[in-house]
Amino acid sequence: MTALATQQLIDLSYIAAVIGFILALKWLSSPVTALRGVLIGEIACGVAVLATLFDPQVTHYKWIIIGLIIGAAIGIPLGLVKMTAVPQRTALSHAFGALSAALIGIGEYYVGTAHLTKFEMLEIGLEVIIGSLTFTGSLIAAGKLQEILPQHPITYKGQNVVSLSTLGAAVVIMLILMAHPEYTHLFQAMIVVALLFGVMLVTPIGGADMPTVISLLNSYAGFSAALLGFVLNSKVLVVAGALDGASGFILSVIMCKAMNRSFTNVLFGAFGQVQVSAGKVAEGRTVRSASPEEAAGILAAANKVVIVPGYGMAVAQAQHKVRELFDGLTKRGVDVKFGIHPVAGRMPGHMNVLLAEADIPYDKMLDMDEINGDFPQTDVALVIGANDVTNPAARTDHSSPIFGMPILEVDKARTVMVIKRSMGAGFAGIENPLYYLDKTLMLFGDAKNFVGAIVRELAGGHE
Amino acid sequence: MPADFVSNLFVFILAAFLGFELIKRVSPLLHTPLMSLTNALDAIVLVAAIIIAGRHETKLSTVLGLIAVAASFSNMVGGFLITDRMLHMFRAAKAKK
Numbered sequence: 382m383t384a385l386a387t388q389q390l391i392d393l394s395y396i397a398a399v400i401g402f403i404l405a406l407k408w409l410s411s412p413v414t415a416l417r418g419v420l421i422g423e424i425a426c427g428v429a430v431l432a433t434l435f436d437p438q439v440t441h442y443k444w445i446i447i448g449l450i451i452g453a454a455i456g457i458p459l460g461l462v463k464m465t466a467v468p469q470r471t472a473l474s475h476a477f478g479a480l481s482a483a484l485i486g487i488g489e490y491y492v493g494t495a496h497l498t499k500f501e502m503l504e505i506g507l508e509v510i511i512g513s514l515t516f517t518g519s520l521i522a523a524g525k526l527q528e529i530l531p532q533h534p535i536t537y538k539g540q541n542v543v544s545l546s547t548l549g550a551a552v553v554i555m556l557i558l559m560a561h562p563e564y565t566h567l568f569q570a571m572i573v574v575a576l577l578f579g580v581m582l583v584t585p586i587g588g589a590d591m592p593t594v595i596s597l598l599n600s601y602a603g604f605s606a607a608l609l610g611f612v613l614n615s616k617v618l619v620v621a622g623a624l625d626g627a628s629g630f631i632l633s634v635i636m637c638k639a640m641n642r643s644f645t646n647v648l649f650g651a652f653g654q655v656q657v658s659a660g661k662v663a664e665g666r667t668v669r670s671a672s673p674e675e676a677a678g679i680l681a682a683a684n685k686v687v688i689v690p691g692y693g694m695a696v697a698q699a700q701h702k703v704r705e706l707f708d709g710l711t712k713r714g715v716d717v718k719f720g721i722h723p724v725a726g727r728m729p730g731h732m733n734v735l736l737a738e739a740d741i742p743y744d745k746m747l748d749m750d751e752i753n754g755d756f757p758q759t760d761v762a763l764v765i766g767a768n769d770v771t772n773p774a775a776r777t778d779h780s781s782p783i784f785g786m787p788i789l790e791v792d793k794a795r796t797v798m799v800i801k802r803s804m805g806a807g808f809a810g811i812e813n814p815l816y817y818l819d820k821t822l823m824l825f826g827d828a829k830n831f832v833g834a835i836v837r838e839l840a841g842g843h844e
Numbered sequence: 845m846p847a848d849f850v851s852n853l854f855v856f857i858l859a860a861f862l863g864f865e866l867i868k869r870v871s872p873l874l875h876t877p878l879m880s881l882t883n884a885l886d887a888i889v890l891v892a893a894i895i896i897a898g899r900h901e902t903k904l905s906t907v908l909g910l911i912a913v914a915a916s917f918s919n920m921v922g923g924f925l926i927t928d929r930m931l932h933m934f935r936a937a938k939a940k941k
Contacts, residue, residue: 410869412934433891439898448910452917460925474883481912488896488908620859625886627863730875742937748872
């Protein structure tokens with residue numbers, strides 16, 4: 382086969398891959414067709430990779446094969462992690478994606494240093510800056526999620542000024558390089574500064590803001606791949622990067638809305654700044670607590686129960702006990718549904734995956750907009766390990782730092798039960814007036830043990 | 845502006861808008877699998893990594909290519925694997941029992 386014919390076949394395989402990517406995302410819209418989407422995505426990637434191996438530019442296979450073996454050795458274990466580790470796995474994969482895009486951009490720079498045009502230098506510079514900052518930013522995020530690094534936000538005075546100047550420095554170096562691409566030391570300096578900025582971008586962010594950050598890093602990783610497509614003039618990369626970038630961008634916007642943050646607020650890394658104001662401390666107000674027996678009695682007598690899970694459920698690994706509770710109540714004819722806030726957990730859709738893992742049918746999981754209308758007709762809202770997303774102050778108290786944040790309106794249910802370790806406040810240190818309502822019962826204890834105790838009561842109790 | 849840039853920008857804009865339309869339709873139920881799937885698809889940068897690692901220009905570019913092949917292939921394999929595992933867990937009530 383002539384080189385030209387080979388090249389055309391490779392291009393055709395890339396077009397086929399792009400069709401596969403689009404179908405994969407289209408079929409992901411519903412759980413019924415989603416698995417088909419994964420399959421077509423796998424075929425698309427397989428076809429493109431196989432065709433590339435026949436590219437006439439590829440003359441040596443040794444390092445490719447070694448790279449593939451190392452990749453498989455890292456990728457397979459990362460594909461088999463426990464569901465509770467999915468957020469940190471995802472952050473790590475953003476890091477890998479950004480790393481490979483950045484390294485290829487760096488390679489292109491060194492190959493073409495002598496004859497780079499201003500425009501090519503601009504493309505490479507932007508690509509390498511975004512790739513590098515996404516790499517370190519994602520590593521920090523993964524470290525926080527894995528709890529190797531402190532989960533609380535690390536902030537200092539003038540942080541935004543320092544961070545933005547760092548980013549500015551990287552951009553200035555890139556502008557100089559456009560005039561003098563041969564200054565390889567400056568190029569190296571630019572990479573270091575961008576890596577540093579990635580660290581500065583994510584360190585000030587607390588655990589509860591992770592859904593937004595992960596989505597944002599997702600979109601950066603995607604856009605760095607798209608930019609690499611510009612650098613290499615590769616349409617398949619442009620399309621894949623644009624799709625991934627768009628996905629991360631949409632998720633970031635959804636997360637921002639769900640936390641009532643502006644997008645600029647998030648883009649410039651000003652996360653976690655809410656924690657300063659403590660909110661009103663309730664004085665002299667009392668809470669009512671209840672035992673597992675009482676809780677089981679109330680739940681068994683209910684017609685309609687909505688369970689609201691939060692990160693606390695994930696931490697306590699309570700999802701399997703929650704499934705037992707779901708089964709026990711369903712058997713008694715109680716209508717049980719799950720109300721899931723977009724930012725519950727550590728990444729978008731986190732709660733759904735944990736509940737699905739525990740074998741809870743997905744048609745029982747409703748998102749905030751779907752479930753909120755149901756609360757007035759709900760007998761019991763059972764909150765497990767969620768706090769701020771149920772805080773009615775977001776609706777009523779103008780002085781509250783979370784005022785305006787959309788919440789799950791559990792306070793409209795006839796009875797509210799909250800499983801919680803203690804009366805400690807949520808991530809933002811905000812007092813939750815929900816706990817002091819007359820209709821609220823506090824169930825103090827570990828989520829897993831408490832739900833387990835309710836399940837036992839339900840099984841053993843005779844009406 | 846170079847002609848290549850213009851045609852790439854053209855493709856980028858179309859793909860980004862198509863992406864917005866497609867992803868808007870993905871149920872919040874599947875946002876975690878969405879992220880892992882797009883991540884696996886994004887690992888298609890592997891095709892560029894293969895060329896850098898295989899064309900054997902300089903020692904530096906081969907090393908960069910090798911790491912890029914490993915990093916992107918691990919995303920591809922791991923991303924598809926975990927997306928597949930997650931989606932297998934999502935069951936409708938009727939399918940159960």
